[in-house]
Amino acid sequence: MAADAVTGFDADVAVVGLGAIGSSALWRLAARGLDVVGVEQHEPGHPWGGSHGRTRLFRVACLEHPGLTPIARRARDLWRELEAASGEPLLVQTGAVMIGQPGSRIIEGTLAAAAAHALPVERLDGAALAARAPAHARLDDGDVALWDPEAGVLRPEAAIVAAVDAARAAGARVRTGERVLAVEPDAEGVTIRLAGASLRVRRAVVTAGPWLPQLVPGLPITPHRVVMTWFDARDGHDASVDRLPVFIRSVPGTGGQHWIWGHGALPGDLAKVGPEFDGPFDADDPDAIDREVHAGETDGIRDLVAAALPDLEPEPAEAVTCIMAHTPDGQFVVGRTPASDRVVVAGGCSGHSFKHAAALGEAAAQLTVDEPPFADIGFLDPARFARP
Numbered sequence: 001m002a003a004d005a006v007t008g009f010d011a012d013v014a015v016v017g018l019g020a021i022g023s024s025a026l027w028r029l030a031a032r033g034l035d036v037v038g039v040e041q042h043e044p045g046h047p048w049g050g051s052h053g054r055t056r057l058f059r060v061a062c063l064e065h066p067g068l069t070p071i072a073r074r075a076r077d078l079w080r081e082l083e084a085a086s087g088e089p090l091l092v093q094t095g096a097v098m099i100g101q102p103g104s105r106i107i108e109g110t111l112a113a114a115a116a117h118a119l120p121v122e123r124l125d126g127a128a129l130a131a132r133a134p135a136h137a138r139l140d141d142g143d144v145a146l147w148d149p150e151a152g153v154l155r156p157e158a159a160i161v162a163a164v165d166a167a168r169a170a171g172a173r174v175r176t177g178e179r180v181l182a183v184e185p186d187a188e189g190v191t192i193r194l195a196g197a198s199l200r201v202r203r204a205v206v207t208a209g210p211w212l213p214q215l216v217p218g219l220p221i222t223p224h225r226v227v228m229t230w231f232d233a234r235d236g237h238d239a240s241v242d243r244l245p246v247f248i249r250s251v252p253g254t255g256g257q258h259w260i261w262g263h264g265a266l267p268g269d270l271a272k273v274g275p276e277f278d279g280p281f282d283a284d285d286p287d288a289i290d291r292e293v294h295a296g297e298t299d300g301i302r303d304l305v306a307a308a309l310p311d312l313e314p315e316p317a318e319a320v321t322c323i324m325a326h327t328p329d330g331q332f333v334v335g336r337t338p339a340s341d342r343v344v345v346a347g348g349c350s351g352h353s354f355k356h357a358a359a360l361g362e363a364a365a366q367l368t369v370d371e372p373p374f375a376d377i378g379f380l381d382p383a384r385f386a387r388p
Contacts, residue, residue: 008200009189009200009201009202010037010199010200010201011035011036011037011173011199011201011202012029012034012035012036012201012202012203013029013034013035013036013037013201013202013203013204013205013368014036014037014038014039014190014192014199014201014203014204014205015029015036015037015038015039015204015205015207016039016180016183016192016204016205016206016207016208016215017039017040017041017180017206017207017208017209017211017212018038018039018040018044018160018164018174018176018207019040019049019050019051019160019207019208019209020050020051020156020159020160020209020349020353020354020357020360021207021346021347021353021357021360021361021364022038022040022205022207022208022346022361023038023044023159023160023161023163023164023167023357023361024078024163024357024358024359024360024361024362025205025207025346025360025361025362025364025365025368026038026163026164026167026172026174026361027082027163027164027166027167027170027172027361028361028362028364028365028366029167029172029205029365029368029369030166030167030168030170030171030172031166031167031170032365032369033171034369035171036167036171036172036173037172037173037174037175037199037201038164038167038172038173038174038175039175039178039180039192039194039199040174040175040176040177040178041176041177041178041179041180042176042177043176043177044160044161044164044174044176045156045157045158045160045161047320048323049209049210049211049286049322049323050209050210050322050323050324050325050349051156051157051160051209051354051357052156052157052322053156053228053272053320053322054155054156054157054230054269054272055153055154055155055156055263055266055269055272056153056154056156056354056355057096057151057153057154057246057261057262057263057352057354057355058072058075058076058079058091058151058152058153058154058246058355059072059096059148059150059151059246059355060072060073060076060113060119060148060150060151061096061098061110061113061114061119061121061146061148061150061151062109062113062352063098063105063106063108063109063110063112063113063248064109064330064331064352065109065113065331065379066112066113066116066117067375067376067377067379068113068356069113069116069117069119070117070374070375070376071356071359071360071363071375071377072355072356072359074358074359074362074374074375075355075356075357075358075359075360076091076150078358078359078361078362079091079154079159079358082159082162082163082166082358083162085162085165085166085169086158086161086162086165086166088155088158088162089155089158090154090155090158090159090162091152091153091154091155092152092153092154092155092241092266093150093151093152094151094152094153094241094245094246094263095132095147095148095149095150095151095152095245095246096147096148096151096152096245096246096247096248097124097129097132097133097136097145097146097147097148097245097246097247097249098110098145098146098147098148098247098248098249099136099139099143099144099145099146099247099248099249099250100143100144100248100249100250101142101143101144101250101257102142102144104250104257106248106249106250106259107144107146110146110148111146114148119148119150120149120150121146121147121148121149122146122147123144123145123146123147124145124146124147125145126139128145128147129145132147132245133243133244133245133247134243135239135243135244135264135309135310135311135312136244136247136249138310140250140251140252143250151245151246152246153241153246153263153266154354154355156354159357159358163358163361178194178195179194179195180192180193180194180208180215181193181194181195182215183204183206183215183216183343185204185337185339185340185342185343189201189202189203189342190202190203190204190340190342190343192204202342203342203343203344203368204342204343204344205343205344205345205346205364205365205368206343206344206345206346206347207345207346207347207361207364208347209286209323209325209347209349210223210286210323210324210325211223211286212325212333212345212347212348213325216337216343216345218338218339219333219345219347219348219382219385220327220328220385221325221326221327221333221347221348222281222282222283222325222326222327223283223284223285223286223323223324223325224281224282224283224284224323224324224325224326225284225289225290225321225322225323226274226277226321226322226323226324227293227297227298227319227320227321227322228272228274228319228320228321228322229272229273229274229298229301229316229318229319230269230270230271230272230273230316230317230318230319231270231271231272231273231305231309231312231313231314231316231317232270232271232312232313232317233265233271233311233312233313234310234311234312234313237310237311237312238311239264239265239270239271239311239312240264240265240267241263241264241265241266242264243264243311244262244263244264244265244271244309244311245263245264246262246263247260247261247262247263248260248261248276249261249308251304251307251308252307258275258276258304259275259276260273260274260275260276260301260304260305260308261273261274261275261276262274270317270318271312273301273304273305273309273312274301275300275301275304276351277324277326277351279326281326284323286323289321289323290321291321292321293319293320293321297319298315298316298319301316302314302315302316324349324350324351325347325348325349325350326348326349326350326351327348327350327385328385329384330350330351330352331348331350331379331380332346332347332348332349332350332353332356332360332380333345333346333347333348333380333381333382334346334360334363334364334367334377334380334381334382335367335377335380335381335382335383336367336382337382338382338383338386344364344367344368345382346360346361346363346364359374359375362374363375363377
């Protein structure tokens with residue numbers, strides 16, 4: 001790519017990393033008519049970071065923070081827009097059941113989001129739960145069940161490819177198979193260092209997932225390896241998403257209460273169930289992740305599935321590795337860096353960002369072009385970690 005002879009810039013904006021958030025940031029910047037280039041070390045939809053795994057949960061009654069609800073709603077609009085542009089189904093609405101003890105984070109967080117945004121969340125008794133989600137007909141003593149009708153399942157690889165395709169259609173350039181070594185802002189612009197080359201741009205959006213702290217030092221993001229698991233139905237049982245819609249539930253087990261999350265099988269696929277990760281986390285090098293799933297690694301989720309989901313064969317039918325990137329407070333980072341307002345970062349998935357990714361890309365694009373964000377994202381500002 002040759003720099004413009006007059007301005008000396010190769011593009012208005014570079015987007016570094018085209019995973020969950022970066023692919024959408026590229027699309028939303030290109031849709032605004034900017035000259036934008038995306039750089040990705042692999043191919044869009046690749047399995048080497050944290051944006052793969054066939055499905056991701058989508059929820060509007062976000063128990064993690066009430067401020068996430070308007071972000072989820074904006075994301076849903078953008079996922080539907082990408083569906084229309086690509087002709088690919090990306091978001092399957094199933095509804096979701098949340099099960100836990102009164103006062104638990106599952107229940108109180110969901111109710112807080114519902115109250116703040118007048119969401120149609122309802123409490124289910126045993127009969128209503130059996131009708132909505134038969135695989136969850138059994139409740140532990142004292143458990144409460146809530147129904148979020150707006151929840152569903154996203155297809156992450158297809159969503160990323162659709163966003164990159166939409167960005168290209170809007171004029172974005174995409175460079176794949178190129179690793180970004182450094183992002184260097186100065187008073188006039190930003191230099192993107194590649195192996196043997198560089199790009200000169202006015203501004204940059206860094207959405208490099210677990211590689212983000214390598215490119216923007218000082219962000220308190222901890223990448224770590226996790227194992228994703230899928231399950232088949234027991235013989236004679238039905239584990240379809242109609243019987244087992246999206247769920248988060250507390251399950252008694254060794255050491256106290258545990259969370260599991262997941263959904264039943266979409267047509268032609270398996271049910272997906274995983275544990276909640278509470279930390280603390282030991283940092284893993286995203287370039288040296290052990291991709292083999294070892295004996296014993298899935299014993300914990302096997303026991304929880306056996307205890308809570310009798311329609312599923314508890315031994316996983318499939319298991320693959322993934323890399324999450326957690327922040328200290330479990331919220332994402334989206335905002336300008338303290339070092340330079342020419343660089344916007346978006347990442348720190350903390351295990352629950354994909355549902356919001358299209359809207360987080362939109363917010364990153366808005367910050368890059370000095371538009372006010374569509375919602376209050378102050379609680380995601382990376383500067384919060386520098387405050388006393």
